[in-house]
Amino acid sequence: MPLPDFIEIVPLSAAPEVEITVPGSKSITNRALILAALAKGDVTLEGALWSEDTQVMVEALRRLGYAIDVRPDPGEPGNRTLGVTGLGQAIPAGGTTEQPLELFVGNAGTAARFLTAFLCLGQGVYRLAGVPRMHERPQAALLHSLRELGYRVDSESDKLPVTINGAGPSAGSCRVDIGESSQFASALLLCAGLGQWQVGIYGESGTESPYVAMTTGLIETFPGGGGLAIEPDASGGSYFWAAGHILSADGGRPVTVARWPGSGWQIDAEFPARLPLSGSVSRQGDLGDSIMTAIAIAPLAGETVRFTELGRLRVQECERVDAMRTGLANCGAVVVESGDTLEISPGELHGATIETHDDHRVAMCFATLGLKVPGIRIKNPACVRKTFPTFFQKLAAPIPGGLGATLLDEQGSPLEPDQLAAD
Numbered sequence: 081m082p083l084p085d086f087i088e089i090v091p092l093s094a095a096p097e098v099e100i101t102v103p104g105s106k107s108i109t110n111r112a113l114i115l116a117a118l119a120k121g122d123v124t125l126e127g128a129l130w131s132e133d134t135q136v137m138v139e140a141l142r143r144l145g146y147a148i149d150v151r152p153d154p155g156e157p158g159n160r161t162l163g164v165t166g167l168g169q170a171i172p173a174g175g176t177t178e179q180p181l182e183l184f185v186g187n188a189g190t191a192a193r194f195l196t197a198f199l200c201l202g203q204g205v206y207r208l209a210g211v212p213r214m215h216e217r218p219q220a221a222l223l224h225s226l227r228e229l230g231y232r233v234d235s236e237s238d239k240l241p242v243t244i245n246g247a248g249p250s251a252g253s254c255r256v257d258i259g260e261s262s263q264f265a266s267a268l269l270l271c272a273g274l275g276q277w278q279v280g281i282y283g284e285s286g287t288e289s290p291y292v293a294m295t296t297g298l299i300e301t302f303p304g305g306g307g308l309a310i311e312p313d314a315s316g317g318s319y320f321w322a323a324g325h326i327l328s329a330d331g332g333r334p335v336t337v338a339r340w341p342g343s344g345w346q347i348d349a350e351f352p353a354r355l356p357l358s359g360s361v362s363r364q365g366d367l368g369d370s371i372m373t374a375i376a377i378a379p380l381a382g383e384t385v386r387f388t389e390l391g392r393l394r395v396q397e398c399e400r401v402d403a404m405r406t407g408l409a410n411c412g413a414v415v416v417e418s419g420d421t422l423e424i425s426p427g428e429l430h431g432a433t434i435e436t437h438d439d440h441r442v443a444m445c446f447a448t449l450g451l452k453v454p455g456i457r458i459k460n461p462a463c464v465r466k467t468f469p470t471f472f473q474k475l476a477a478p479i480p481g482g483l484g485a486t487l488l489d490e491q492g493s494p495l496e497p498d499q500l501a502a503d
Contacts, residue, residue, distance in 0.1 A: 082462060082503070083461050083462040083472070083499075083500065083501075083502055084461070084489040084490055084495075085459065085460065085490060086433070086457050086458065086459055086461070086489070086490050087447075087457065087458045087461040087472065087487050087488065087489065087495070087500075088450075088455070088456070088457045088458075088487065088488040088489075088492070089447050089450025089451060089456050089457075089458070089475070089485065089487060090454075090485060090486040090487065090488060091450065091451055091452055091453065091454050092327055092451050092452075092483065092484070092485055094327060094329070095323075095324050095327035095328040095329075095332075095334040095335060096324075096327075096334065096335065096479050096483055096484055097334045097335075098334075098335055098336075098479045098480050098482075098483065099335075099336045099337070099338050099480070100317075100320045100335060100336070100337055100338065100474060100482070100483070101155070101156050101312070101337075101338045101339075102156075102158070102312045102313055102316045102317045102320070102337055102338075102468075102474070103129045103130070103131070103156055103158030103159050103312065103313055103316060103468060103470065104127040104128050104129040104156075104158075104159050104310040104311065104312060104313060105129065105310055105311055105312065105313040105314070105341075105345075105346060106129050106131065106133050106134060106190070106313055106315075106467045107190065107291065107294060107313075107346070108294070108298065108310050108311065108345065108346075109125070109128045109129045109134045109137075109310055110133065110134060110137050110188070110190040110191060110194060111190070111194070111266065111270060111294070111295060111298050112125050112128070112298065112302070112308055112310060113125070113128075113134070113137050113138065113141060113162070113164065114137075114194050114195075114198055114270045114271070115270060115298065115299065115302045116162075116164035116166050116308075117141055117146050117164060117166055117167065117171075117198075118166060118168065118198075118270075118271070118273075118274055119164075119166030119168065119302075119303075119304050119305060120166055120167070120168035120304065120305070121165070121166055121304070121305040122163060122164070122165050122166070122305060123163075123164045123166055123303065123305060123306065123307070123308065124161065124162070124163050124164075124306070124307040124308070125161070125162040125163075125164065125307070125308050125310060126153075126161050126307060126308070126309045126310065127153065127155075127156070127159050127161075127309055127310040127311070127312070128153075128159060128160050128161065128162045128310050129158065129159060129310070129313060129467070130150075130153075130158060130159055130160040130469075131158070131465060131466060131467050131468065131469050132186060132188070132465045132466045132467070132469075133186070133188040133190065133191065133466055133467055136184065136185050136186045136188050136191050137185075137188065137190070137191045137194075137195075138150070138162070139184075140183045140184070140185065140191060140195055141164075143181070143183060144171070144172045144181070144183075144202075145167075145172035146164065146165065146166075146167065146172070147164075147165040148162060148163065148164050148165075149162070149163035149164075150162060150163075151163070157470055157473075158468065158469060158470040166305075168274075169201075169249065169274060171198070171199075171201050171202040171203075171246070172202065173202060173203045173204040173246075174199065174202055174203065174204030174205050174206040174244075174246055175204055175205050175206070176204065176205055177205050180204075180205040180206055180207040180243055181204065181205070181206045181207070182206075182207050182209070183195065183199075183206060183207070183208050183209075184209060184210065185208055185209070185210040185214060185240070186210050186211055186214065186466075187210055187211045187213050187214045187217075187397060187438075187466065188210070188214075188466075189214070189217060189261065189263055189396070190263060190266075192208060192210060192214055192217075192219070192240060193219070193222055193261065193263040193264060193266070193267040194263070194266070194267045194270060195208060196208060196219070196222060196223070196226070196233070196242060196244060196267060197222065197226065197267040197268050197270065197271045197275075198267075198270070198271055199244045199246055200226055200229075200231040200233070200244060200246055200247065200271070200275070201246065201248060201249055201271055201274055201275055202246035202248070203246050203247070203248055204245075204246055205243060205244070205245055205246070206243070206244045206246060207241060207242070207243045207244070208240055208241060208242050208244065209240055209241040210240050210241075213397065213398070213438070214240055215239055215240045215241065216239065217239065217240075217395055217396070218239070218260040218261055218395055219235070219238060219239045219240060219242065220238035220239070221256055221257045221258070221259075221260060221261075221264045222256065222263075222264040222267055222268070223235060223238050223242065224238075224256075225254040225255065225256040225264065225268060225279075226254070226268075228252075228253075228254040228255070229250065229252040229253075229254050229275070229277055230247070230250055230252055231244070231245065231246075231247055231250070232244075232245040232247070233245070249274055249275045249276055250275065250276070251275075251276035251277070252276070252277060252278070253277065253278035253279075253280070254268070254277065254278075254279060254280070255279075255280035255281070255282060256268055256279060256280070256281055256282075257282055257283040258281060258282070258283045258284050258286070258289060258292070259283035259284050260392065260395055261392070261395075262284065262289045262290075262291040262292050263291070265279065265281045265289070265292045265295070266291060266292060266294075266295040269292070269295050269296060269299065270295060270299070273299070284364060284392070285364065285365075290346075290347035290368060291347075291368070293344075293345070294345040294346065297343070297344070297345050298345065311339065311341040311343060311345075311346070312337065312338070312339050312340070312341060313346075313467070313468075314340075314341050314346040314347075314348035314349040314351065314370065315346075315348045315368065315369040315370050315373075315441075315467075316444075316467065316468050316471070317337035317340065317348075317351070318348055318351040318369075318370035318373040318374075319373055319444050319445070319447075319448045319471070320335050320336075320337055320474070320483070321333060321335065321336075321337065321351055321352045321355065322351075322355075322373050322374075322376070322377050322448050323335055323448050323451050323483060324336070325355045325356070325377070326377050326380050326448075326449075326451070326452045327451060327452060331355075331356050333352060333355065335483070340352075346368070347366075347367060347368040348367060348368045348369060348370040350366065350367060351367060351370045351373065351374070354366065354367065354374060356381060356382065357374055357377070357378055357381040357385045358381065358382075358383055358385065359385065359386070360385070360386040360387075360388055361374055361385065361386070361387050361388070362387075362388045362389050363387070363388070363389045363390050363392065363393065364388075364389040365389075369441060371387060371390070371393075372393070372400060372404060372441050372442070372445050373444075373445055373448065374387070375387055375404050375408070375422060375424065375445070376404065376408070376445035376446060376448060376449045377448065377449060377452075378408075378413075378424035379408060379411075379413040379414070379424055379425070379426060379427050379429055380426070380429075380449075380452065381424075381426060382426060383426065384423060384424065384425045384426070385423075385424055386421060386422070386423045386424075387421065387422045387423075387424070388420070388421045389420060389421075390420045390421065390422065391420040394420075396439075397437075397438070397439040397440065397441070397466070398437035398438065398439040398442065399437075400439065400441070400442065401417065401420070401422065403435070403436075403437050403439060403442050404422070404442070404445070405417050405422060406435070407432070407434050407435070407442065407446055408424065410432040410433075410434070411429045411430060411431070411432045411449070411453065411456070412427060412428060412429045412430045412432075413425075413427055413429060414426075414427045429449075429453045430453070430454075430455060431450075431453065431454050431455015431456050431457070432455070432456060432457070433457045433459055434446040434456060434457065434458050434459060435459055436458060436459055436460050436461075436463055438460060438463045439463060440463050440464045440465070440466040440467050440468065441467075443458050443460070443461055443463050443464050444464055444468065444471055446458060447461075447471070447472070447475065451475070451483070451485060461502065462502045463502075464502045465502035465503065468502075469501060469502040469503065470501060470502075471502070472487060472495075472500040472501075472502065473497045473498075473500045473501055475487060475500075476495065476496070476497045476500055477497045478497075482497065487500065
């Protein structure tokens with residue numbers, strides 16, 4: 081049964097004391113799928129996220145000819161155990177100039193960028209396309225770097241759709257600007273070993289970028305065969321840390337997340353340490369995607385909080401700076417936008433209908449706020465399928481499986497947890 085067009089969140093009267101499980105990291109899952117395909121032999125990925133973004137990656141690899149076995153994860157319904165048979169250098173061939181092998185990536189930036197580099201190592205012609213928003217998102221710096229390495233990649237606008245003429249491994253060097261997305265560097269680094277590429281990285285902290293560091297760390301530890309346990313998604317976990325904090329009478333953290341990541345790979349693992357919010361929070365240096373969670377609950381903080389270096393949010397699933405500012409303003413928040421900074425002051429909030437712009441994180445951020453503020457209605461809640469299909473089930477499931485919240489449909493009728501999967 082599909083989710084309704086709107087979901088209203090009924091606030092909880094108090095913070096539950098509960099430990100929540102969340103699905104595996106999207107960022108690690110899609111990186112690991114590329115590395116597993118490049119490995120020789122069988123690799124098992126345990127705790128892999130099973131969502132729209134990871135499913136389009138699995139389907140693209142299957143369409144290329146990779147065998148991927150998908151099994152349920154008994155410990156977390158939002159995960160799967162993935163068995164990938166890697167082919168090493170033998171990347172399956174593409175099509176012809178007249179009939180390229182077509183691959184669809186939806187709105188998954190990781191799949192779009194990682195596969196663009198990956199397919200250069202194949203032979204033949206491939207064409208990557210996605211949804212209209214993915215065709216608006218940046219790709220130029222990655223394409224320029226691949227051309228610098230000698231590959232032919234054709235695009236009318238240096239965005240998707242893109243046609244890739246695979247030429248196999250070809251030793252060379254390039255530089256890539258990650259000012260718009262660190263995924264450009266990650267795409268090149270994931271394939272650099274087989275491709276014999278030397279990759280220079282600049283912009284937005286270069287090799288010190290948290291997501292670039294995640295990629296290099298994963299490459300260094302990735303098994304050539306055997307298994308990899310994927311840690312929970314810290315960005316997804318941030319909503320539950322935030323929920324417990326805003327519902328707690330003393331500003332504590334009664335809601336915790338099981339197996340909280342300790343590898344250092346996910347910058348959003350720092351989210352609990354940022355509570356209570358104060359001072360200034362940087363998207364570049366302090367938090368990744370979870371800065372949106374912090375922005376959503378900032379009006380409930382005891383002081384004005386500044387969120388800085390938000391420019392990259394403007395070119396992601398939607399124009400996220402505008403979406404967060406507008407959504408909060410509609411709820412009565414005092415929000416001042418200046419350049420790529422939002423300054424949010426404490427204030428009284430009220431309910432509103434939130435336009436999610438088909439952005440999973442906008443939906444989850446405002447649903448979290450709705451656990452405290454009455455009358456928040458989430459439009460197009462099914463967009464959470466992109467990275468966290470079981471999110472609303474986690475909100476509504478009885479303790480200890482969830483927070484025990486009540487969620488209402490358009491008619492004001494309560495929804496049961498089994499009606500809340502964003503399939």
